[in-house]
Amino acid sequence: MSQRLRLWLLAVGGAGVAALLVAACLDLPAFGGRRHPYGERAVAASLARHTANTIASLNFDQRAYDTLGEISILFAAVLGCLVLLREARDEHRAQPQPAEVALPVRRYALIALPVALLTGLYVIAHGQLSPGGGFQGGVVAATALHLLYLGADYRALERVRPLGVFDVCDALAVSAYAVLGLAGLLAGTAFLANTLLPYGTFNTLSSGGTVPLLNAAVGMEVASAVVLLLAGFLDQAVEIEEERGS
Amino acid sequence: MHHLLPLLFAVPLLGAALLVATGRRLPRAVAETTGCAVSGATAALALVLLLNSAPPLVEWVGGWRPVDGESVGIVLVGDGPALGMAALDSLLTLSALVYSWRYFDEPPRGHAGSYPALMLVFQGAMCGFALAGDLFNAFVFFELMSVVAYALTGYRIDEPKAVQGALTFGVVNSLGAYAMLMGIGLLYARTGELAMTKIGRGLDDAAGQGGPDALVLAAFVLVMTGLLVKAAAVPFHFWLPDAHAVAPTPVCMLLSGVMVELGAYGVWRVYGTVFAGPGGIPAADLTRALVTLGVLTAAIGAVMCWYQRHIKRLLAYSTVAHTGLFLVGLGVLTPEGDDGIALYLLGHAGVKAALFACTGALLDRFGSVDEQALHGRARGMRAFGVMFAIGGLALAGLPPFGTALGKAITEEAVGGPLTLVYVLASAVTAGAVLRVTARVFLGLGPRPEDAAYETSGSDERPETGRRLSRIPDSMTAVPAVLLAAAFAVGVAPGLAAVVARSVNEAGSGGAHTSVHWTPHGILLGLVSTLLAVGLAALAVTRPRRLATPDWALPLRRLQSGHVGDYVAWLLVGATVLGALTLPGVLGG
Numbered sequence: 035m036s037q038r039l040r041l042w043l044l045a046v047g048g049a050g051v052a053a054l055l056v057a058a059c060l061d062l063p064a065f066g067g068r069r070h071p072y073g074e075r076a077v078a079a080s081l082a083r084h085t086a087n088t089i090a091s092l093n094f095d096q097r098a099y100d101t102l103g104e105i106s107i108l109f110a111a112v113l114g115c116l117v118l119l120r121e122a123r124d125e126h127r128a129q130p131q132p133a134e135v136a137l138p139v140r141r142y143a144l145i146a147l148p149v150a151l152l153t154g155l156y157v158i159a160h161g162q163l164s165p166g167g168g169f170q171g172g173v174v175a176a177t178a179l180h181l182l183y184l185g186a187d188y189r190a191l192e193r194v195r196p197l198g199v200f201d202v203c204d205a206l207a208v209s210a211y212a213v214l215g216l217a218g219l220l221a222g223t224a225f226l227a228n229t230l231l232p233y234g235t236f237n238t239l240s241s242g243g244t245v246p247l248l249n250a251a252v253g254m255e256v257a258s259a260v261v262l263l264l265a266g267f268l269d270q271a272v273e274i275e276e277e278r279g280s
Numbered sequence: 281m282h283h284l285l286p287l288l289f290a291v292p293l294l295g296a297a298l299l300v301a302t303g304r305r306l307p308r309a310v311a312e313t314t315g316c317a318v319s320g321a322t323a324a325l326a327l328v329l330l331l332n333s334a335p336p337l338v339e340w341v342g343g344w345r346p347v348d349g350e351s352v353g354i355v356l357v358g359d360g361p362a363l364g365m366a367a368l369d370s371l372l373t374l375s376a377l378v379y380s381w382r383y384f385d386e387p388p389r390g391h392a393g394s395y396p397a398l399m400l401v402f403q404g405a406m407c408g409f410a411l412a413g414d415l416f417n418a419f420v421f422f423e424l425m426s427v428v429a430y431a432l433t434g435y436r437i438d439e440p441k442a443v444q445g446a447l448t449f450g451v452v453n454s455l456g457a458y459a460m461l462m463g464i465g466l467l468y469a470r471t472g473e474l475a476m477t478k479i480g481r482g483l484d485d486a487a488g489q490g491g492p493d494a495l496v497l498a499a500f501v502l503v504m505t506g507l508l509v510k511a512a513a514v515p516f517h518f519w520l521p522d523a524h525a526v527a528p529t530p531v532c533m534l535l536s537g538v539m540v541e542l543g544a545y546g547v548w549r550v551y552g553t554v555f556a557g558p559g560g561i562p563a564a565d566l567t568r569a570l571v572t573l574g575v576l577t578a579a580i581g582a583v584m585c586w587y588q589r590h591i592k593r594l595l596a597y598s599t600v601a602h603t604g605l606f607l608v609g610l611g612v613l614t615p616e617g618d619d620g621i622a623l624y625l626l627g628h629a630g631v632k633a634a635l636f637a638c639t640g641a642l643l644d645r646f647g648s649v650d651e652q653a654l655h656g657r658a659r660g661m662r663a664f665g666v667m668f669a670i671g672g673l674a675l676a677g678l679p680p681f682g683t684a685l686g687k688a689i690t691e692e693a694v695g696g697p698l699t700l701v702y703v704l705a706s707a708v709t710a711g712a713v714l715r716v717t718a719r720v721f722l723g724l725g726p727r728p729e730d731a732a733y734e735t736s737g738s739d740e741r742p743e744t745g746r747r748l749s750r751i752p753d754s755m756t757a758v759p760a761v762l763l764a765a766a767f768a769v770g771v772a773p774g775l776a777a778v779v780a781r782s783v784n785e786a787g788s789g790g791a792h793t794s795v796h797w798t799p800h801g802i803l804l805g806l807v808s809t810l811l812a813v814g815l816a817a818l819a820v821t822r823p824r825r826l827a828t829p830d831w832a833l834p835l836r837r838l839q840s841g842h843v844g845d846y847v848a849w850l851l852v853g854a855t856v857l858g859a860l861t862l863p864g865v866l867g868g
Contacts, residue, residue, distance in 0.1 A: 035838065035845050044844075047851025054858050055462075058498030062469050071472035072352070079344075079352045096352040099286065099341040103408060103420035106293055107427055110401045113300060114431025117394050118446075123438050198304055205301035212290045212297070224343035225286035 084233040085242040090162045094248040098226040101248070102211055105255045109208045112259045112266075119266040121274055130272045132187040143185025150178035158253035162242045168249045172256025180264060188272050197265055200258045207255035214244055214251065282337035284329060285356045285411055288366050289421075291322050292404035296397040303393025315396025316377050319403055323370035326407065330363040334782065337363075338413070355475050357413035360782020361622065365410035365545055368629055369538045373403035376530040379637055379758040395435070402428040402534065409542055415464050415503075415554065416474045418546065422460065422506065426453045429539060433527040439741060444841070445526035451843050452519040453509055455850055460506025466499040467554070476553040480560065487559030497865045500561050501858045503550060504569075508853070511543025513607055514577040515849040515856075517600050518839060521584075524596035528743050529640030532592060536599040537633040541625050544606045548618065552787050563613050565864035569857055570611025575701055577604025580835065582708040587828050587836060589651040590737030591639045591716055595632065598675065598709035602628055605705055608698060609690040615788040619780035619795050620690030623769060626779070627674070627682025630766030634759035635671040635713065638664045641755055642720070643740055644748045650737035651716050656723025661751070665721030667759050672717055674766055676710030676812035677805040679797065682769025685776060687808075688801025699804065707808040711815030718820045725820035 035043075063069075080091030093101050121127065154175025161167025183191040218227035234241035295318030299311055306314075329337065337358030340346070344353025377399055405424035412418035430453075434446030468474060471482025483496060492500075505516070512520040520540065524532050547570070555561045581601030588594035602624075609621040641664050643649050646657055658665065674681040677688070687706060691699045718724040742748070769775065780795040819826045828836075838845070 035840050035842070040842075040845055040848055043848040043852055047848055047853070047855050050855025050858060051851050054494075054498045054501060054854070057494035058466055061493050061495035062466075069472065071350075072468075072474070073472075075350055075352050092352075095342065096344060097354055097416075099354045100417055100420050102290075102293075103417070103424055106401060106405070107420070107424045109297070109300075110398065110405075110424060110428045110431070113296075113394060113398060113401075114427060116391065117398070117431055118434050118437055118443070120391070120437065201304065202301045205297040209294055209297040209301075212294050215286065215290060218342070219283055219287075224283055224339065224341065225290065226341055227343040229343065 083228060083243060083245075084236045085245050086163045086237045087161065087165065087167070089165070090167055090245055090249060091242070093167065094162075094245045094252070095228045095242070098215070098228075098248060101252065102215065102226070105208060105211060105252055108255065108259045109204065112204065112262050115263055116266050119270055124277045125274050126277060127273050128275050130188045132189065135185060135187070140185045143181040147178055147181040147185070150181065151175055154178055154257070158250060159239065159246075161249040161253070162245045163237060163239070168252030168254075169256055172253045173260055175253070176257040176260035176264070179261060183268070188268070191268075195261050195265065197262065200261050200265075203254055204258040204262060207251050207258060210251040211248060211255070214247055218244075281329065281332050282339040282358060284325065285337060285339040285358045286341055288322060288326055288329070288370075288407035288411065289404040291325065292318060292400040292407070295319075296400040296404075299393030299397040299400070303391050303397065306392050308392045311392040311396055312377070312381055314393075315400060316374065316381075318400055319370065319374045319377055322403060322407070323367065323374050326363060326367040326370045329358055330360070330367050333358055333360050333363045334785070336360070336786065351475070354417050355413040356411045358411060359786040360779070361545070361549075361786050362410045364622070364626075364779070364782070365538070365542060366407040368626065369406035369410070369534070369542070370403055372534055372537045372629060372633055373399055373406075375633065375758050375762060376533045378754055379533065379640070380528070380530040381752070381754045398428050398432055399530075399534075402432065406538060406542060410545065413477070413553075414475050415467065415479060415550070418476075418550075419457070419460055419464055419506075422510070422546075423457055425539065425542070426450075426457060426510075429453075429531075429535065432531040433523045433535075435528050435531070436526070436741070436743070439526065442526040445522045448841070448843050448846060449519045449523040452516070452846050452850060455847060456506040456509030456516070459502045459509075459854065463499045463502030463504075463506070466495055466502070470495055470499075476550065480554045480557050483554070483559035484557040485559070491867065492559060492561060492865050494865065496555075496560065497858065497861060500555055500861060501854055503554075504547060504857060505850070505854045507543050507546040507550065508573070508857070509543070509850065510540065511547065511603050511607065512540050512577075512600050513573050513603060513853075514580050514600070515853040517577065517581070518846040518849060520600060521593050521596040521839060522841060524599070525590060525593045525737075529592075529636055529643065532595075532636045533633040536595065536636060537629040540599055540603055541606065541629065544603055544610060544621075544625070547607070548610045548787065561861055562864035562867075565861040567611050567613055568863075569860040570607050571698070572860055573857070574604045574607030574609075574611055575698070577601070577607060578701055578705040579604070582705040583832060583835060584839070585709045586712050586826075587832055588712070591642065591649040591651060591720075592636070592737065594651075594712055594716065595635055595639065598712065599632060601705045601709050602632075605687075605690070605702055608694060608701065612694050612698075614693045615780075615784045615791040615793045616693035616795070617690055618783050618787050619776075619793055620686050620688070620693055622686070622779050622783045623682055623776060623795070624686025624690060627684075627686055627766045627769045630762040630769070631671050631674045631681070631683055634667060634762035634766070635675075637755065637759035637762065638668045638671065640743070641751050644742040644744045644755075645751065647740060647742045647747055648737060649740055651719055652727075653737075654720045655727050656720070658721045659723055661721065663756055664751070664759075665717060667763060668721060669714065669717045670763055671759075672710050672713035672812065672816075673809055674763065675706065675713055676809040677706050678809040679802045679805045680767070680770040682766050684805040685770045685795075685797065685801075688798065688805055689795050691804055692798065692801065703804060703808045703811070707811035707815065710808070710812035711819070714812055714816035715819045718816055725823065
């Protein structure tokens with residue numbers, strides 16, 4: 035297809051879709067309306083189960099099944115990426131050379147690492163109480179480890195993240211979530227029912243029944259998934275080289 | 281019983297997690313056996329649930345049953361069609377796993393479990409999508425299904441083509457998913473609900489005496505764009521041949537056999553539950569949109585199918601043509617049409633998966649899937665030749681295959697000139713398959729000379745370690761069983777009636793239809809079979825008469841492999857869909 039024809043098609047299609055979206059936006063409810071059928075029900079349900087953070091209640095209790103689907107997307111995406119980023123036939127692994135790191139960078143990275151890691155764990159642990167949770171905290175915790183790559187070198191990073199262990203953690207976290215769901219089923223209620231544990235005192239770490247546990251499983255899943263994913267890409271960038279002459 | 285519905289997703293997921301956790305030290309045979317066992321157990325569960333699906337199973341995950349008609353939870357609907365699709369995708373995954381038993385040359389080093397794990401997640405995602413009674417939940421599984429499919433398509437990373445095909449697949453389908461998500465956002469803004477039935481009721485309440493407005497139209501177009509991209513309707517279909525040509529054969533069996541059809545199933549489910557009310561899209565507009573796109577899809581799919589020599593691409597276009605036929609049948613919105621399509625889809629899944637399985641055997645034996653390069657070389661593979669021919673005849677609609685029964689019932693439902701579309705599209709696609717049989721397995725006709733502008737299939741790499749000198753029994757048995765299943769769909773007494781009853785209960789308020797073989801249907805089936813045989817015979821004996829005419833060349837050039845083109849077409853498709861449904865909105 036010629037460039038011109040392509041642009042024409044894009045213009046026609048884009049204009050049509052844009053017109054459709056503009057027309058739809060004019061029919062949207064006005065900003066700041068009072069009617070929120072789902073929101074009102076969700077807040078009431080969250081308070082009834084002593085979960086201070088309604089978002090966490092939505093994610094890990096009311097619509098916990100969606101979250102199982104979402105962490106499966108992450109799980110499958112990481113698995114898929116590792117399959118696609120594997121060493122091809124015409125590639126081999128080379129040992130990366132240590133590189134000189136400027137002293138201020140090294141110092142900053144090494145000081146920031148434990149702080150970032152702790153922040154990540156804190157965000158995961160308080161998911162049911164305050165904004166944040168397993169998804170956000172998991173990313174913070176996983177990226178914290180990579181400060182070692184900036185502060186030291188790739189080999190140091192490889193020593194603190196044995197991929198075999200993270201592979202197992204990744205799978206265990208997904209299983210833990212699903213098994214918690216099955217526990218509800220076996221207890222006679224329903225899959226992913228939050229009826230196994232006492233709901234505890236509102237606004238404390240142990241409140242919300244299974245919400246903190248599912249939240250922790252998601253935190254573990256996201257942290258291991260991000261580590262594995264970055265490892266796959268870093269391996270490609272740092273270690274795997276194309277064979278010469280092929 | 282209804283509490284077990286979420287297990288159809290949870291069991292394969294747990295199996296996949298087990299394979300990933302132990303994958304580094306697991307011998308390959310153990311990994312593949314585990315994969316088959318888990319997949320088989322899920323299939324068994326789906327069948328048990330299917331047998332208990334009247335009255336439909338409804339499950340509120342997490343025990344969030346509605347209080348005063350309101351719930352914050354997610355609902356799963358286990359009616360006949362939903363569990364039927366779940367059972368179909370589970371059985372096909374099982375057969376693909378058996379087919380690929382010790383199939384790939386080398387699994388990723390230290391990751392013997394990766395391939396069966398991905399297949400299991402794929403199976404679970406398709407089950408989850410089929411069962412979803414909540415629109416957002418359906419989107420989540422739509423995404424999961426797509427993500428796994430991208431990875432499986434690009435599995436053979438040593439070939440740049442595979443990576444390119446997977447990338448195209450990924451870009452186009454992700455855009456479809458975003459469109460769908462935007463549509464869900466609009467529906468949520470209007471109704472404040474996510475469960476499909478509640479959205480439908482919300483739209484009706486909001487519309488009051490007036491009809492649908494621009495927001496409903498936009499939401500409809502966006503959600504349908506997502507589903508039609510998955511269903512590979514023209515002009516959203518460009519990703520499919522590129523992906524199917526490069527995906528490993530067992531993955532093609534799943535993509536063509538059931539994933540694409542799930543897109544059509546989604547169209548049926550979402551229109552019926554969300555947009556069918558007075559506040560939704562009027563029936564006449566839906567019929568106009570789906571029948572127009574469906575006829576176009578069938579026509580382009582059939583023409584492109586005929587002019588392929590890369591056998592996997594040929595089968596891919598035949599899938600495009602058949603989804604066109606499915607969309608037409610669903611678009612006429614009659615109970616008989618739905619019943620016919622349900623049976624057609626079951627039969628087609630078996631036949632298409634079997635044809636791909638036979639092509640995989642060719643690829644692993646000769647390192648080629650090119651019709652011309654393989655001319656006469658597969659004379660020794662008698663069993664596969666016979667199966668390929670039977671597959672071709674079944675695709676044409678030779679009674680008493682399930683495809684023929686479904687097609688006959690649908691033809692009666694659509695009536696008039698649309699019947700012609702069914703006869704022609706099935707005859708042309710089947711004719712192409714029979715032509716391949718005659719040339720490759722029988723060596724008939726003169727050796728064709730090379731044409732300039734064509735995608736040949738001769739520089740393919742076999743998917744097994746080296747070329748197979750003898751095809752393993754598992755690879756022969758799977759297509760045979762699949763063809764037998766497609767045959768059984770047509771002849772099993774009472775099956776058609778049960779399928780029709782459960783489809784009508786779910787879709788048409790329990791309308792009573794009688795579905796059975798009619799003389800008229802048998803006659804039309806025989807006509808398209810004869811036409812297919814005639815076309816194949818003519819192509820083999822007089823290749824010049826049916827060589828690519830000039831008018832077909834621009835059509836072929838549209839399939840440029842350029843992702844940008846496909847994205848432009850996607851936008852055009854959404855606009856066309858909007859234009860086709862616009863009259864109802866203006867009238868209201």
